[in-house]
Amino acid sequence: MLLLVGICGSPAYTRWAGTLTDPESPGAFYARLLAWPAWRLDADGQAGGLFAADLRAVLLVVLAVALLYLLPAAQVARVPGPVSQFFSGWAAYVLAGGLAAVLAALLGPAPSLLGALQDASIGAGYGFLTGWIIGIASLGGRA
DSSP: OHHHHHHHTSHHHHHHHHTOSOTTSHHHHHHHHHTTTOOOSSOTTOTTHHHHHHHHHHHHHHHHHHHHHHHHHHHHHHSOSHHHHHHHHHHHHHHHHHHHHHHHHHHSSSOOHHHHHHHHHHHHHHHHHHHHHHHHHTTTOOO
């Protein structure tokens, strides 16, 4: 998860994903989606400074780690096996994406409830479409 956010949220990757030639292709859509938890090395004039610019990426990592630790314990105990581990890892990333988006919108420089709700749908969508990577990575882990 840290690699996914670190690599795909990096300034170099987000620039590359924004310059894809066919923006309507599924590959370009997915490449831009992977760049959702973008982080920066400088605030670039954003209100709130560097922390506000990177808040979503930081919250995504922290919440995903916490949820990956908390979710599997209850599920894997009832249904042992790789399928349960896969889905609990995926679900943890979906929840982390939605919660990170809401908290970043509410704690950011211009908080609004409407913005938080809109960002929650984007964050949960990001988690749903990329969480399978985390689900695969969580296979074989112990609760």
